[in-house]
Amino acid sequence: MPPILDIADLRKSYADGFEALKGVDLQIDAGEIVALLGPNGAGKTTLISTACGITMATSGTVHVGGHNTVSEYRAARAMIGLVPQEINLEPFERVINTVRFSRGLFGKARDDALIEKVLRQLSLWDKRNNQIRELSGGMKRRVLIAKALSHEPRLLFLDEPTAGVDVELRKDMWEVVRGLKATGVTIVLTTHYIEEAEAIADRIGVIARGEMLLVEDKDALMTRMGRKQLDVQLSEELDEIPEALASYDLVLCEDRKTLTYSYDTRADRTGITKLLRDVAAAGLVLRDVATRQSSLEDIFVDLVSREEEVAS
Numbered sequence: 001m002p003p004i005l006d007i008a009d010l011r012k013s014y015a016d017g018f019e020a021l022k023g024v025d026l027q028i029d030a031g032e033i034v035a036l037l038g039p040n041g042a043g044k045t046t047l048i049s050t051a052c053g054i055t056m057a058t059s060g061t062v063h064v065g066g067h068n069t070v071s072e073y074r075a076a077r078a079m080i081g082l083v084p085q086e087i088n089l090e091p092f093e094r095v096i097n098t099v100r101f102s103r104g105l106f107g108k109a110r111d112d113a114l115i116e117k118v119l120r121q122l123s124l125w126d127k128r129n130n131q132i133r134e135l136s137g138g139m140k141r142r143v144l145i146a147k148a149l150s151h152e153p154r155l156l157f158l159d160e161p162t163a164g165v166d167v168e169l170r171k172d173m174w175e176v177v178r179g180l181k182a183t184g185v186t187i188v189l190t191t192h193y194i195e196e197a198e199a200i201a202d203r204i205g206v207i208a209r210g211e212m213l214l215v216e217d218k219d220a221l222m223t224r225m226g227r228k229q230l231d232v233q234l235s236e237e238l239d240e241i242p243e244a245l246a247s248y249d250l251v252l253c254e255d256r257k258t259l260t261y262s263y264d265t266r267a268d269r270t271g272i273t274k275l276l277r278d279v280a281a282a283g284l285v286l287r288d289v290a291t292r293q294s295s296l297e298d299i300f301v302d303l304v305s306r307e308e309e310v311a312s
């Protein structure tokens with residue numbers, strides 16, 4: 001099956017000459033959840049707005065469900081739902097009318113059963129007759145999603161859906177996103193919360209300075225780039241790493257009592273057994289050992305800082 005979203009060599013320079021996207025390629029299959037991570041100003045919002053046809057690309061193409069977003073704008077746009085970063089709702093309008101109106105904007109016939117389904121799915125049915133101003137911040141964000149779903153899109157873009165939302169509500173939102181995926185909607189979201197990407201994404205894309213550094217299956221990425229650390233805690237402080245352990249790539253921590261050993265989780269031999277034997281042979285007394293798996297956050301920080309070094 002062709003990808004539901006196909007972005008090829010997308011470039012965007014703003015009027016002031018700033019190049020926000022420098023040839024981005026991205027293919028997304030139907031039914032996936034893809035999280036786009038990147039530092040502030042990386043180009044995530046520009047990518048989403050350009051993919052939706054709100055911002056005009058300087059060059060390159062975007063196809064949604066096989067439709068070109070410029071030459072077949074209407075067909076492409078009908079397949080897309082966009083949940084923007086800012087809450088841009090009319091405070092005195094009622095929830096149900098807000099959502100119905102959005103459907104009308106796409107020229108779709110009124111469908112009360114569908115609006116009820118969407119509002120129930122987002123736990124907003126009880127609030128359907130409330131004015132927007134009477135809702136909490138988390139509920140307003142869910143109204144934005146309901147609006148974006150009102151015309152039955154196949155591809156939903158969520159631009160920082162949980163920015164400024166507390167931990168509990170963020171987890172609720174993750175449930176909503178998983179529920180949408182279960183109904184067959186493809187989801188592309190941007191986020192600054194790495195645990196969010198870790199919790200819900202099937203694939204992760206990392207953008208920095210307008211370039212897509214990688215797009216990869218989350219689990220594969222964590223296995224490929226993830227390293228494990230072994231902290232060897234000693235009973236006594238060391239001035240330096242003993243000569244007998246020089247062949248290991250060890251780091252002596254600030255407390256001078258912990259030696260950190262990094263190893264590749266995929267390697268046949270991790271070297272741990274030999275290291276511990278050599279630690280004992282060097283006359284050091286062990287107090288404790290602990291292991292730590294690098295998180296997606298470690299991988300992300302590592303990737304982006306490496307890219308910054310190359311760029312500077």
Ligand SMILES: Nc1ncnc2c1ncn2[C@@H]1O[C@H](COP(=O)(O)OP(=O)(O)OP(=O)(O)O)[C@@H](O)[C@H]1O
Pocket residue numbers: 014015016018020038039040041042043044045046047
């Ligand atoms: N209308 C515009 N005119 C000129 N430059 C712009 C415009 N919109 C965005 N930019 C610039 O393009 C770059 C990418 O911005 P964008 O909003 O896409 O980043 P982002 O990754 O979404 O950032 P954030 O995480 O802070 O939301 C930034 O340097 C920004 O200043």
